[in-house]
Amino acid sequence: MPNNPLSFRPERKSEVEKSHRTKPSTAHRVGHGLRSVYLDNAAATPLDAKVLKAMLPYFSSIAANPSSLHSAGQAANKAVTQARKSIAEIINGHADEIIFTSGGTESDNLAINGIISVIPISNSVIPAKAGIQNPMDPRIRKDDKRESLPHVVTTAIEHHAILELLTRLQKNGAIDLTVIKPQKNGVVKVDDIMSAVNDRTVLVSVMYANNEIGTIQPIGDIGRAILKYRAAKRGTLYEVRGTFPLFHSDACQAAGYLDLNVEKLHVDLLTLNGGKIYGPKGIGLLFVRRGVKLSPTVIGGGQERGLRSGTENVPGIVGMAKALELVQKNHEKESKRLAQFRDRLIKGLLRIPKSRLNGDPAERLPNNVNISFMDIEGEAAMLYLDAKGISCSTGSACASTSLDPSHVILALGMSYEAAHGSLRFSLGHDTIRSDIDYVIKVMPGIVEMLRKISPVTLDMSHF
Amino acid sequence: MTKPTNSPDITPRKNSDGGFYSDVVKDHFFHPKNFMEDESAYKADGQGVVGSPACGDVMRVWIKVDPKTERLTDCRWKTFGCASAIAATSMMSTMVIENNGMTLEQARQIRPQDIMERLGGLPARKIHCSVLGDKALRSAINDYYRKSGQIDKIEIEQGRVIDKVLKITDHDIEEAVLEGADTLDKIQSKTKVGTGDPSCIPEVEQLMKFYKEKYFG
Numbered sequence: 001m002p003n004n005p006l007s008f009r010p011e012r013k014s015e016v017e018k019s020h021r022t023k024p025s026t027a028h029r030v031g032h033g034l035r036s037v038y039l040d041n042a043a044a045t046p047l048d049a050k051v052l053k054a055m056l057p058y059f060s061s062i063a064a065n066p067s068s069l070h071s072a073g074q075a076a077n078k079a080v081t082q083a084r085k086s087i088a089e090i091i092n093g094h095a096d097e098i099i100f101t102s103g104g105t106e107s108d109n110l111a112i113n114g115i116i117s118v119i120p121i122s123n124s125v126i127p128a129k130a131g132i133q134n135p136m137d138p139r140i141r142k143d144d145k146r147e148s149l150p151h152v153v154t155t156a157i158e159h160h161a162i163l164e165l166l167t168r169l170q171k172n173g174a175i176d177l178t179v180i181k182p183q184k185n186g187v188v189k190v191d192d193i194m195s196a197v198n199d200r201t202v203l204v205s206v207m208y209a210n211n212e213i214g215t216i217q218p219i220g221d222i223g224r225a226i227l228k229y230r231a232a233k234r235g236t237l238y239e240v241r242g243t244f245p246l247f248h249s250d251a252c253q254a255a256g257y258l259d260l261n262v263e264k265l266h267v268d269l270l271t272l273n274g275g276k277i278y279g280p281k282g283i284g285l286l287f288v289r290r291g292v293k294l295s296p297t298v299i300g301g302g303q304e305r306g307l308r309s310g311t312e313n314v315p316g317i318v319g320m321a322k323a324l325e326l327v328q329k330n331h332e333k334e335s336k337r338l339a340q341f342r343d344r345l346i347k348g349l350l351r352i353p354k355s356r357l358n359g360d361p362a363e364r365l366p367n368n369v370n371i372s373f374m375d376i377e378g379e380a381a382m383l384y385l386d387a388k389g390i391s392c393s394t395g396s397a398c399a400s401t402s403l404d405p406s407h408v409i410l411a412l413g414m415s416y417e418a419a420h421g422s423l424r425f426s427l428g429h430d431t432i433r434s435d436i437d438y439v440i441k442v443m444p445g446i447v448e449m450l451r452k453i454s455p456v457t458l459d460m461s462h463f
Numbered sequence: 464m465t466k467p468t469n470s471p472d473i474t475p476r477k478n479s480d481g482g483f484y485s486d487v488v489k490d491h492f493f494h495p496k497n498f499m500e501d502e503s504a505y506k507a508d509g510q511g512v513v514g515s516p517a518c519g520d521v522m523r524v525w526i527k528v529d530p531k532t533e534r535l536t537d538c539r540w541k542t543f544g545c546a547s548a549i550a551a552t553s554m555m556s557t558m559v560i561e562n563n564g565m566t567l568e569q570a571r572q573i574r575p576q577d578i579m580e581r582l583g584g585l586p587a588r589k590i591h592c593s594v595l596g597d598k599a600l601r602s603a604i605n606d607y608y609r610k611s612g613q614i615d616k617i618e619i620e621q622g623r624v625i626d627k628v629l630k631i632t633d634h635d636i637e638e639a640v641l642e643g644a645d646t647l648d649k650i651q652s653k654t655k656v657g658t659g660d661p662s663c664i665p666e667v668e669q670l671m672k673f674y675k676e677k678y679f680g
């Protein structure tokens with residue numbers, strides 16, 4: 001039986017592929033004769049050879065501490081300064097607005113903790129009610145307390161680095177939190193965000209593009225609306241006139257494909273990271289607009305304007321700058337190329353019965369495909385694909401350490417089962433057309449096989 | 464004649480870091496044995512179904528029984544779940560019908576750790592999936608007894624009530640441990656045990672220790 005999914009033989013690569021790259025990196029594609037198709041670029045990207053080349057000297061020949069005054073130290077210092085400058089140029093900011101961190105998660109944490117801890121505590125616990133000075137006053141009700149806390153607005157589809165931290169701060173009584181649900185297509189409405197903003201709102205955090213379903217949020221529009229709100233607002237408990245709310249966006253997934261001009265996005269804080277843009281892992285940055293006051297989360301020798309102490313990760317910083325330069329230089333062309341593949345893959349996979357695309361078909365990153373196959377479980381499907389040499393990921397509960405299904409897919413109003421059977425394919429620089437066709441070819445058999453052994457048959461009218 | 468293996472409780476640790484699934488697990492996952500191909504054409508003597516509270520997975524088991532010997536002559540299944548859930552049910556179906564089949568009483572005694580041992584261990588956070596298969600099997604056996612009029616042989620799994628206020632049983636604690644709760648805090652956040660009746664907490668801690676040792680060595 002040629003197409004029997006039960007006979008799980010590794011697929012051989014038959015044709016010679018021609019990559020779009022001038023120098024195709026085919027080594028990883030043909031190892032052991034098993035065709036290897038890496039479609040998990042939203043999780044991690046391979047390091048670009050040019051980035052590695054730029055980084056190498058800073059591991060050995062220029063390895064001094066940038067804070068040292070000797071000439072070796074100054075050479076390292078120069079590299080960091082240069083990297084900072086080039087990144088600032090790309091995002092249309094200033095060099096002193098770039099704070100290097102260890103990655104996206106740390107940048108998100110610095111943005112949130114940094115803001116919340118500069119809010120004066122006394123102000124945040126004493127209700128703004130006339131006459132009450134003592135925070136222990138029995139007349140203070142729980143609601144009064146909540147209503148006196150600094151308020152944060154975010155969305156239900158943020159990365160855990162945002163959501164987990166914010167819910168923890170809320171539990172600890174440090175903030176009042178509003179979590180906005182996206183529309184069914186995974187895009188948040190500007191009005192929904194703005195109607196949650198109030199006089200106590202100190203921060204609005206909305207990701208630029210979602211890591212699971214790839215939907216792109218209207219960051220520029222939200223930014224503009226916030227500017228308008230600020231301008232019309234008088235000073236409050238926490239602020240001099242018009243400072244708050246600040247606007248933060250996590251752009252880790254967007255950086256490879258979208259415009260990062262902070263003046264167009266109107267963000268006060270922007271998170272970027274190296275490991276998703278063909279740069280090194282373990283490096284990231286937070287753009288902090290001039291005039292925004294943050295308190296440091298890592299304290300020590302005062303590097304990074306005192307906001308993030310610790311000897312600079314020089315090779316990482318150099319690599320991050322190079323990677324950002326390369327992806328941004330090519331982002332329009334590459335977006336066009338991948339969007340075609342993306343749409344081809346979506347079209348091909350949706351031919352499988354009982355499948356659904358998660359997230360808007362157009363307002364999404366050019367490299368993201370996220371589809372739910374009903375009646376099957378995603379981790380099993382992922383491993384069957386893996387046996388065919390295809391790497392992807394899933395929003396299934398079974399694959400998460402907490403045994404919770406994807407909060408993003410649930411936030412779209414999709415069922416638990418839909419989250420369970422969701423697969424994410426994230427395309428990248430190495431993706432070629434025949435990779436897409438290969439997935440389209442093997443997927444139906446896998447779904448069919450897993451449905452054969454599944455006791456679940458959902459009624460599609462519910463979706 | 465097969466008896467449920469009386470092996471010492473196995474430790475899943477050997478597979479819990481890195482390597483993930485053993486070759487046996489992979490074999491049963493990629494080449495599942497005895498799964499139900501065509502329900503409508505199958506005359507089952509008993510069937511059972513369970514769902515996992517942990518991750519929402521479902522498992523269904525069908526059995527055929529020789530009425531004279533009360534041995535299992537066939538065991539079919541369907542599973543909605545991860546690789547270990549699929550492999551565990553597949554392995555279980557193999558174990559109960561090999562060597563002329565287990566008697567119903569033997570099959571009833573089969574424990575998750577027997578299945579896990581035959582699978583060469585499961586990663587720690589996947590152990591909870593393997594407890595589904597034998598539960599579904601026991602419910603299929605009860606179904607057979609019900610259908611064949613042997614009502615006295617039906618065994619309802621009840622467990623012993625630990626928290627009298629919230630009616631939480633030792634099974635609930637066992638399940639919580641299998642799902643990865645290894646501290647009193649985590650067990651409480653899963654089951655709320657002791658929040659109604661704090662006097663049971665020492666016993667909960669005892670049970671937790673017992674099940675932790677039983678499953679995780």
Ligand code: FES
Pocket residue numbers: 397398399518519520543544545546547548589592
């Ligand atoms: S069946 Fe859900 S984790 Fe195994």
